[in-house]
Amino acid sequence: MKNTATLLISSPDRKGLVAAIADFLYKHNANILHADQHQDATEGIFLMRVEWDLADFTLSLADFPAAFDKAMADFDMNWQLVDGRKRTRMAIFVSKFDHCLVDLLYRHKQGELQCDIPLIISNHEDTREIADFYGIPYHVVSVTAENKVEAEAEQFRLLAEYNINLIVLARYMQVLSSEFCKQYPQQIINIHHSFLPAFHGARPYHRAFERGVKLIGATGHYVTEILDDGPIIEQNVTRISHRDSIDDLLQKGRDLERVVLSSAVRWHIDHRVLVYKNKTVVFD
Amino acid sequence: MKNTATLLISSPDRKGLVAAIADFLYKHNANILHADQHQDATEGIFLMRVEWDLADFTLSLADFPAAFDKAMADFDMNWQLVDGRKRTRMAIFVSKFDHCLVDLLYRHKQGELQCDIPLIISNHEDTREIADFYGIPYHVVSVTAENKVEAEAEQFRLLAEYNINLIVLARYMQVLSSEFCKQYPQQIINIHHSFLPAFHGARPYHRAFERGVKLIGATGHYVTEILDDGPIIEQNVTRISHRDSIDDLLQKGRDLERVVLSSAVRWHIDHRVLVYKNKTVVFD
Amino acid sequence: MKNTATLLISSPDRKGLVAAIADFLYKHNANILHADQHQDATEGIFLMRVEWDLADFTLSLADFPAAFDKAMADFDMNWQLVDGRKRTRMAIFVSKFDHCLVDLLYRHKQGELQCDIPLIISNHEDTREIADFYGIPYHVVSVTAENKVEAEAEQFRLLAEYNINLIVLARYMQVLSSEFCKQYPQQIINIHHSFLPAFHGARPYHRAFERGVKLIGATGHYVTEILDDGPIIEQNVTRISHRDSIDDLLQKGRDLERVVLSSAVRWHIDHRVLVYKNKTVVFD
Amino acid sequence: MKNTATLLISSPDRKGLVAAIADFLYKHNANILHADQHQDATEGIFLMRVEWDLADFTLSLADFPAAFDKAMADFDMNWQLVDGRKRTRMAIFVSKFDHCLVDLLYRHKQGELQCDIPLIISNHEDTREIADFYGIPYHVVSVTAENKVEAEAEQFRLLAEYNINLIVLARYMQVLSSEFCKQYPQQIINIHHSFLPAFHGARPYHRAFERGVKLIGATGHYVTEILDDGPIIEQNVTRISHRDSIDDLLQKGRDLERVVLSSAVRWHIDHRVLVYKNKTVVFD
The missing domain is CATH 3.30.70.260 (ACT domain)
Incomplete structure (x- = not known):
């Protein structure tokens, strides 16, 4: 504080x-x-x-x-x-990949992220253990094509209950509805595992591998109604070569995603990000 | 040699x-x-x-x-x-932007590029002075929408006359015809001023600026019949911020383009590039 | 396996x-x-x-x-x-800074490090909780100026008991004796928090701050009898500016150290590192 | 202007x-x-x-x-x-390696360096041709152990005659006297071909090669009386591997040196560098 x-x-x-x-x-x-x-x-x-x-x-x-x-x-x-005496209240949304979740929780404990994290929402049970280790309430909200409206209603209820004003999608594998995105303008940060605008959408590492790029990237951005199109807060890349298999890309990508997402989140929490014209200014 | x-x-x-x-x-x-x-x-x-x-x-x-x-x-x-006793014979195609041309000629003189450069073809007079400084024959072949076939015929004639087996498009602002591309498979290297596949096509720096990316890139690739789609030999990026105007992007981009293009050319000349499945293996 | x-x-x-x-x-x-x-x-x-x-x-x-x-x-x-059917048996030595320990244990669980980690030795109790979370035996061996010989004897005993053939110093704040270093040639990997040979020895981030460098670095290297002088396996750097305080350097450094150390460890485990003339060849 | x-x-x-x-x-x-x-x-x-x-x-x-x-x-x-209506008047000092000289002159012509360059001083004839190409007065002042005082007197005379207020040492292989350094405080910029403070002094690439570092660097700094110790304006590094010979280091280093030196010079010319406590603040 x-x-x-x-x-x-x-x-x-x-x-x-x-x-x-x-x-x-x-x-x-x-x-x-x-x-x-x-x-x-x-x-x-x-x-x-x-x-x-x-x-x-x-x-x-x-x-x-x-x-x-x-x-x-x-x-x-x-x-x-x-x-500054009121800390941002951040919820983390996660699916099964836990590397960004683990990273955010560790940084939070270290004091790198000056915010409260009172809520984790997942569509799976898989990462409950790590939430328990850090003592953070963990709620599973299953999402299917059929129950999406109800699921988001439940998510809204939890976000309100915990008084959340920042949602971090830490490799959350569901696309949020337009209504959801509109309800939290510039309050949802996503990590996309490519150098946007290249490879927006699904399976970017696989498509990067097929295209034969020499660098892979990750992008931390605010979520808007248009998929992978919101204002970019941070991006970075890492070098790959013909020696790297898809698995190597996934592994290198995990390191990238952690650093890029946590930077974007930290700058947001420190109120260093201003948005205009679908771009960000990040004051350092 | x-x-x-x-x-x-x-x-x-x-x-x-x-x-x-x-x-x-x-x-x-x-x-x-x-x-x-x-x-x-x-x-x-x-x-x-x-x-x-x-x-x-x-x-x-x-x-x-x-x-x-x-x-x-x-x-x-x-x-x-x-x-190895027969050196690659390289022609440089250039328009008005001369930074890649100047860079290639300087590196050649330094001994970084172990090839012959017996020919420069441009659609403008602008860069003749630098060609003269390095003592390399300079031919202007004007290209318009109307005379493209004749222009390429003249280019073919020159390429044959000078016995060329590598064409480097050093910011050459014309799109080569399918016939041209087919005639020199894996023998034409282009520098594209973006991190492909992001911003393929025209004015990539301007589009990068508008999208608000945090890094700009450059890509050296073999030219195929599909624009900006050939096998990538080398890519790199550099960081930009909200402080950077379009002019700053152009300036930072020139540094990127020089390093990326010259690396791609050197590896080709040293016969370190193998192509398969529209990708490259670059042996180091 | x-x-x-x-x-x-x-x-x-x-x-x-x-x-x-x-x-x-x-x-x-x-x-x-x-x-x-x-x-x-x-x-x-x-x-x-x-x-x-x-x-x-x-x-x-x-x-x-x-x-x-x-x-x-x-x-x-x-x-x-x-x-390849016999996995490397790795012990981690750690003091109070836990970021490298946490990182190595997470990567191990993820499958990035194909080895066994049957032993953690620390001179403090502080990191026992994380060892317990991952279910790894944790032994505290206090080290003082007076008891160093006895402490190392106890460490040797544990290393022998657990059949260890790789020791990773994950920000272990004690200098090993010459005898210790000699006993495990090319089997001890240390992370030094500077770009060696710059700022070898104590408090490298503070000295980097005072010198006004524009990049800070980290070095993963084999430990030899001469402090911070062993064969370098991996190094990397990150940019800093006048805006960065000592605390910012420490934070950026933690990210660097994690990536550099874990890469060095993975390459060793995968038997990709060869040493000659106090240098390494890392086969990729 | x-x-x-x-x-x-x-x-x-x-x-x-x-x-x-x-x-x-x-x-x-x-x-x-x-x-x-x-x-x-x-x-x-x-x-x-x-x-x-x-x-x-x-x-x-x-x-x-x-x-x-x-x-x-x-x-x-x-x-x-x-x-801002009075442009910086810059002199370039150079010996035989011409890559930084060629780079600075090209950037100046491009408009990247908003200054006047009315004078080049060298201790050799070797780079006169490039000075002539860009139309810049070129003076050879031989420097030996015996004539150093007289040589610097001649240099001072030329600097005064051309009204110089910035001296750039573009791989000038002579050490300036203390008197010289004192006369132009924060007005002499040198490029050192290592990541300072590592490998200060002579033959840094060779020493980097022997030490087996995984990155080589370059540093642009103000010159003070203590060799390679002045305030650092800019630094960067590039990756090397066991595949790289000394010649490869020299080649990669040339690219680094050009970018680092020209950045340091541009920031100085744009009056973006402030010095305090032997460090620089570079306003961006």
């Missing part, structure tokens, strides 16, 4: 923006810890992330919205305030 | 293959310098590359084919013998 | 070597699965790794040594025969 | 810093194009780079220093103002 606040801003680019924001924070005695900004000259968009210590801050976060809106009246600004 | 011979073998995998080949070479007193082999268990294919010194070799390369075929009668083998 | 045998050969390079080996294997009806060789022209050394199926092999592995030595009498050859 | 100004700031971190700077720029109607900042919490240091369009800026750059010092009187700030 961090005693900080983070402001994420997206706005048409205008003179005086930074001065107005910096003045506002200074007037309320903010001790700025990190600030990063980006100007997209082509689109005329200004993006900013600023994080400050709440210790000496003289404005309560409850009063922040009204005061900030008033001060920024001249600008056509979208902003979001994040209270 | 190397006083060596290289044998490239592709065969159904059978017991005794390696013993038969090794015996044959030993009987004729070959001093083996490099040998590498690969067995594709799924396909049951055996591939081999072996290079030996000709100094003490007791069989003339003229007599090699008959003798080797006889010795390998039991195996259903495809093989190709390369006389 | 694999029904194969693997032969590792190191020899002065001579004509006829490959033919002699291939003939020998063919005569005994070996079905070769993988073969790789390397010739170091500068040193005049020939290295080979060949693996074959034992199903149809007509020579018993008990009779192999005498028969092979006789057949290879003309060559001054070092060779080692590995029976 | 860019009609912009860039302000580089290094200061003890204090509340109100950003507000003061942003206000100052806004009052004079600056249209900010890029801004980036970094806070080193451990050291309590604030670093900033801000670039703005001069088109509507109401303060002349001649009046800027007095006005800015007055406005920042409360802060103990180091700052530097860069007039």
Whole structure:
């Protein structure tokens, strides 16, 4: 739990923006810890992330919205305030492949992921043991072509019960419905086991093997209604050769997926990701 | 010029293959310098590359084919013998972007590319100066929608005149006809400025920018009748971020393209590339 | 357990070597699965790794040594025969940092590491829980400046009791004595958390931070009597920037260490590593 | 030539810093194009780079220093103002290896390096031809153990005559004297052909080969009085294997050196590099 606040801003680019924001924070005695900004000259968009210590801050976060809106009246600004004392509540969806699940739970225990993980949902029993080891409630919701609506209703119920605001699909082998995707905009992160947009859809490693590519990839992205098309948060690749069988690709891919997914999740949790035009800005 | 011979073998995998080949070479007193082999268990294919010194070799390369075929009668083998004393004769096709051309010519002068480059063909005058600097004949063959057949006829004439057996498309902005591709199977290498199969076709950097990928790539591949679909020889990627404009992508891409294309060309020239099932094996 | 045998050969390079080996294997009806060789022209050394199926092999592995030595009498050859039906028995040494331990145990369970892990030795109790989860005997041997000789004696006893032939130092924070190193030549693998030879010795991440390097690295190597000087099996690096604190380096380093160490261990277990002149050849 | 100004700031971190700077720029109607900042919490240091369009800026750059010092009187700030309309004047020092020279000149012509290159100094005649091709004055200053003082005096004369403020050592095989280094603080960039601090000093590729490392590197750094010890601007590595001879290392190294050196030079020219505590911050 961090005693900080983070402001994420997206706005048409205008003179005086930074001065107005910096003045506002200074007037309320903010001790700025990190600030990063980006100007997209082509689109005329200004993006900013600023994080400050709440210790000496003289404005309560409850009063922040009204005061900030008033001060920024001249600008056509979208902003979001994040209270660092409230941790993201993350649910992990998983099927039978457990490497991403194991990795996320270990990193969480290590302190790499500053969030709560109160819920794991799977369509199988297979990974219950690891959930138990880390002491995390594990719910099996079977999904078939016939019961998909009911299954998602049960998932919604659990997500509400546990007050979840981030869903991580850790090699969850089911496609979420459009309704599901719409309900959690920019709150669902998926790991796709290819370098998107190459090999979107099913069995990407097999198709990569058949095409004879020299690198395989993995992509962490927000889930939207269009399959494998959401804003990309992180990607990476690893080299393969003719010596590598499909099994070797799967093994190398597991390492890739773990690193890519956990990075995407960490950046989201740290409120370092801003989305615009179906792309992400990741402030470092 | 190397006083060596290289044998490239592709065969159904059978017991005794390696013993038969090794015996044959030993009987004729070959001093083996490099040998590498690969067995594709799924396909049951055996591939081999072996290079030996000709100094003490007791069989003339003229007599090699008959003798080797006889010795390998039991195996259903495809093989190709390369006389290292005959250098590959490479033509470079280029349009206006000159970074790959400049790079190939510099590497050639450095001795990184052990081949002859007796011919550059361009559809523009723009890069003549660099050809002159390196003392290489430069021919402009204009290509339009109307004169494509005549233009390719002129290109064929030049390729024949200069006795070319490798064509490198160094950002040549024209699509070759099916007839052209068929005439030089596995003898045309192209650099495509994306990580294939992502962004095949036109303007890949612009489409990568729009999609918001986190890495851009380049692919060196043999040209076949289907655009950007031939066997991949080499690929690589480089990281980009939201800070990178289209111009930054183009600049980073130029570095990628140079390294990827020159590697693919060097491996081809060194007879280290074997093609099967629209894939390559690159022996290292 | 694999029904194969693997032969590792190191020899002065001579004509006829490959033919002699291939003939020998063919005569005994070996079905070769993988073969790789390397010739170091500068040193005049020939290295080979060949693996074959034992199903149809007509020579018993008990009779192999005498028969092979006789057949290879003309060559001054070092060779080692590995029976794939006998799995490597690996002990993991660990202190308090558990990321490499967790990673190795998970990979072992996944089937990525084809060995037995019958023993974990630690100088602390901290990681017992994870050993218990995977059902692996866990022994605490405290080590102090005063009791080092006795502690190593106890470790030797355990290693003998469990019949160990590979020791992996998974961030084990104690330096082994010369006697220990000598007793297990090329049988101890360490992960050093820097790109050796840079930052050998203590606190490499802190020293990397102070020097202002732009990449941090990790090195998997065989342990010899000289600290951090043994033959390197694998290395890799990851990019850092001024944004990264020491904690960020430690976190990025953990990912590196896991991948580098597990690769080095897997290659050793698969008998793909040959050592000569304090360097390794890793056959792929 | 860019009609912009860039302000580089290094200061003890204090509340109100950003507000003061942003206000100052806004009052004079600056249209900010890029801004980036970094806070080193451990050291309590604030670093900033801000670039703005001069088109509507109401303060002349001649009046800027007095006005800015007055406005920042409360802060103990180091700052530097860069007039984007004045291009960096860069001299290249080179010996016989020409790959970095050729690369820098090509990139300059391409527009990747927004500077003037009015001078090349070499201790040999070998690379005159390439200088002539690009139309750049080429001066040979022989350097021996005996004439080093006189040689550097001649170099100083040329640097002054051509009004040079950046010296790039493009594989210049001479060590500069302490006096030389002191005269151009943070104005001399060297490419060292290893991953520093590994293999500082002579023949790094040969020593890397002997040590059996699995990656080779290159480092672009500012030159200080202590050899190979100055602030690192950029580093990168490339993978090697037992298959690679010394010549292969040299070839792979050339590619590395070109990319690393040209990046370091471009970032310096774009005024994106700030030095503190013998480290660099590279604003992207």
